[in-house]
Amino acid sequence: MITATEFERSARIIGCETAVIRAVAKVESNGAGFDAQGKLKILFEPHVFWKQLQAQGIDPDRHKTAYADVLYKEYRQEHGPYNIQWQKLNRAKQLQETAALQSASYGMFQIMGFNFKAAGFTNVYAMINAFTISEDEQLKGFINFIVANKLSADLREKDFTAFARKYNGPAYAKNAYDVKIRQYYQQFAQEVTKR
Known part of the structure; x- marks a missing residue:
């Protein structure tokens, strides 16, 4: 599992709140990069x-x-x-x-195989191998992808509609990705303020 420290470090790289990254993970994979049998999602x-x-x-x-x-x-x-x-x-x-x-x-952030280069890998095989190792590796791939595709500002500004349109493609609205990310962001942000 990804530690709070790792989420915080990743959030600093793109300049957003950790609750934002956690919300994206929750929507993309229900917050887990592996299934109940330990196989890569x-x-x-x-x-x-x-x-x-x-x-x-x-x-x-x-x-x-x-x-x-x-x-x-x-x-x-x-x-x-x-x-x-x-x-x-x-x-x-x-x-x-x-x-x-x-x-x-x-994985946790459901990065398409054809995006291997943006995720920081030389080919799709290398990406899958890394993502199979740990959720930390999946998080690194996600951060690389966000930076490579200039999506940091959308996450920083919490423009979840713009983010979902670019990240999930034209079907984002049908699946209400932006609405779900916003809801989970609010939930995770409240957990932080309660601590």
Whole structure:
């Protein structure tokens, strides 16, 4: 688990309150980078897999029927439970491993595999390996990502709508990410004032 000291150190780097970072973690992964069995939390995104296959020079249209369970063009809100996400990823890897790994989000902050460079890694494999070690490594990746994408100001100013739009993409409003982050921020900020 991430210590209060580590949260504080990370908050200082981007100049925001620790409650802000904790709120993002709570919304992205319910505040835990690993599941109850100790496995890295992931979410596989079939519509991202479509784009990642194209980036690898593979025509997804040729495979959409055989891989209909893990490959489709448009975003869908239903992803299925967390406990089947590794199965989906492993299925997608049968078609193209790198594209599949870059099509899932990982850890406490659910950073997409294709964002490995912004998170401070040379490739998606290095990112997954680091995130598998600890939540501290996941937090470091998150801070790198925030700095690389110039999202620090949004978190500093608590502009959760601007942050969610950039961090979660166009579907942020459908999933009310900004509303949820604001609610958890208020909860965590109150805990600090009660101490």
